[in-house]
Amino acid sequence: MTPSGDAPISAMPLYTHLDRIERGLAAQGVGPTDPIRPEQLFPLDQWHYHGTEAIAAAARWLGLGPHSRVLEIGAGIGGPARFLAHSTGCHVTAVELQAELDGLGRDLTRRCGLADKVTHVCGDALTVKLRPDSFDAVVSFLAIVHIPDRPSLFRHVAQSLRQAGGLYVEDLCMRAPFSAEDARDLRTVVYGLSVTSTADYVHDVQSAGFGAVQATDLTPDWAPFAAARLAAWRQERAAYCQVHGEAAWAAQDHFYAVISRLYDSRSLGGIRVTGRMA
Ligand SMILES: C[S@@+](CC[C@H](N)C(=O)[O-])C[C@H]1O[C@@H](n2cnc3c(N)ncnc32)[C@H](O)[C@@H]1O
Structure with a gap:
């Protein structure tokens, strides 16, 4: 339990039943120590909206190439990082x-043959050691929502970017105040610790020294995506349970259902925030 009495982030449904990755690979004929083609992981390792399409859009916006040095905040099991590399x-x-x-x-990065391109660092993005001017871009997908002190986070990462380095973030935001029940589920099921208005988000990014900050409302795209994801999940129940078991299906189902309900309540939204180090 955390000091507030809530379960720790590791209990959040998205982060349990991690054997689903090996099971998903096994269903494609990949054994536990076998090499992996990165494409074989894409259906399993992209824990955000629109999978690798969203990451490719970030790479285009940032103009990434073989000489780019990128920092990813909240990498999960490394899906976006491996796709970018x-x-x-x-x-x-x-x-x-x-x-x-x-x-x-x-382990997945090593088995994909990408260990020289992706360096995994285990730590809290708020305090992890980052050398000044060491990155050309910072990216984050659906992760900053979990980090309680967003102003400090942006100040911390900003000093690690070179001048004119780019910022590309996709995250959750608040469109209208949450009901008591929604606020509880947002905290305990989604582990949303910093869900604020778009204006507050932009303010935090600008205060850290970023210029040309743009916020794009992704809610009209993400809300129906979340509803369709839930419907598809329920339709594929039998097939998923056969590979992963009922408990793994139910955990994810609970998460998808809560997210969809939060969008329906018109309180939850999605945003993309971009900027350049001034
Ligand atoms: C929804 S997952 C997204 C993972 C990845 N960005 C992706 O799109 O596949 C968010 C991740 O952020 C991580 N995270 C939460 N708080 C963090 C912190 N303070 N520092 C670094 N990572 C954090 C979580 O553990 C989780 O793996």
């Missing part, structure tokens, strides 16, 4: 808080 040749430093996810990510 694999598709552009850039180097990614992938910072992840949870040791179990970081360890799994490292």
Whole structure:
């Protein structure tokens, strides 16, 4: 339990039943120590909206190439980091808080042959040591929502970017105040610790020294995506349970259902925030 009495982040449904990754690979004929083609992981390791399409859009916006040095905040099991390295040749430093996810990510990266392109760092993005001017870009997908002190986070990462380095973030935001029940589920099921208005988000990014800050409302895209994801999940129940078991299906189902309900309540939203180090 955390000091507030809530379960720790590792209990969040998205971060349990991690054997689903090996089971998903096994279903494609890949054994536990076999090499992996990065494409075989894409259906399993992209824990955000629109999978690798969203990451490719970030790479285009940032103009990433083989010489780019990228910092990713909240890397999960390394899906976005591996896709960026694999598709552009850039180097990614992938910072992840949870040791179990970081360890799994490292193993997957090694088996994909990308260990020279992705450096996994296990730590809290708020305090992890980052050398000044060491990155050309910082990216984050659906992770900053978990980090309680967003102003400090942006100040911390900003000093690690070179001048004119880019910022590309996708995250959750608040469109209208949450009901008591929604606020509880947002905290305990989604582990949303910093869900604020878009204006507050932009303010935090600008205060850290970023210029040309743009916020794009992704809610009209993400809300129906979340509803369709839930419907598809329920339709594929039998097939998923056969590979992964009922408990793994139910955990994810609970998460998808809560997210969809939060969008329906019109309180939860999605945003993309971009900027350049002034
Ligand atoms: C929804 S997952 C997204 C993972 C990855 N960005 C992706 O899109 O596949 C968010 C991740 O952020 C990590 N995280 C949460 N707080 C963090 C912190 N303070 N420092 C680093 N990572 C953190 C979580 O452990 C989790 O793995």
